[in-house]
Amino acid sequence: MKVKKLELGFFKVNCYILSLDEKDIIIDPGADFNTIQQYLKKENIKPDFILNTHGHYDHIGAVTDVISNYNIPFYIHELEEPIIKDPEKNLSSFFGKNGLSLKTYNLIKKSDYNYFADFGIKIVNTAGHTPGSIIIIAGNCVFTGDLLFKESVGRTDLAGGDIIQMKKSLVKIKSMEAEMELHPGHGPSSTLEHELKNNYYLQDDFLKEDY
Numbered sequence: 748m749k750v751k752k753l754e755l756g757f758f759k760v761n762c763y764i765l766s767l768d769e770k771d772i773i774i775d776p777g778a779d780f781n782t783i784q785q786y787l788k789k790e791n792i793k794p795d796f797i798l799n800t801h802g803h804y805d806h807i808g809a810v811t812d813v814i815s816n817y818n819i820p821f822y823i824h825e826l827e828e829p830i831i832k833d834p835e836k837n838l839s840s841f842f843g844k845n846g847l848s849l850k851t852y853n854l855i856k857k858s859d860y861n862y863f864a865d866f867g868i869k870i871v872n873t874a875g876h877t878p879g880s881i882i883i884i885a886g887n888c889v890f891t892g893d894l895l896f897k898e899s900v901g902r903t904d905l906a907g908g909d910i911i912q913m914k915k916s917l918v919k920i921k922s923m924e925a926e927m928e929l930h931p932g933h934g935p936s937s938t939l940e941h942e943l944k945n946n947y948y949l950q951d952d953f954l955k956e957d958y
């Protein structure tokens with residue numbers, strides 16, 4: 748298994764190329780298709796599909812270009828559908844030159860999780876930043892999207908954000924093995940062991956606080 752991180756676009760979103768034994772997966776293709784294409788060409792990789800942690804503008808900017816150039820499917824959790832279709836909800840109407848409304852996508856329902864298990868990938872719905880945010884677990888790596896960053900967490904004040912759900916999702920991550928590597932949607936990677944010690948948002952004081 749190989750993980751390549753590409754930092755893309757104005758918001759420096761972390762796009763990951765996850766190469767498994769038989770599949771190459773693009774996680775969160777942010778708005779810089781050229782950088783993605785150059786890497787894939789250099790490594791002679793033909794990607795199999797796109798899998799997104801959630802549907803915000805900075806994470807989906809190159810989805811349409813990747814689909815049209817490689818003719819591959821794009822998967823996102825079903826609860827993200829309103830976000831990827833709505834430029835206000837995915838924030839592209841605020842930050843992008845043109846509002847972004849995706850037309851081509853495959854929605855992941857709970858019953859579809861097994862499709863990814865066939866490739867050795869586990870996905871878990873971890874609402875909080877957005878309702879359909881997922882974490883993607885492959886081997887000892889967890890791709891945490893905008894749920895968990897190194898020593899921080901994602902925002903819950905955007906459309907669909909929910910602090911109570913966020914806490915429940917953080918508890919799910921806490922229960923994983925401490926040596927798991929964490930690859931967030933922005934900023935540097937970490938380990939769960941480091942976060943358990945240094946991330947305020949994983950401490951009981953925060954998780955038990957009422958809102």
Ligand SMILES: [Fe+2]
Nearest residue numbers: 801803876893
């Ligand atoms: Fe986000």
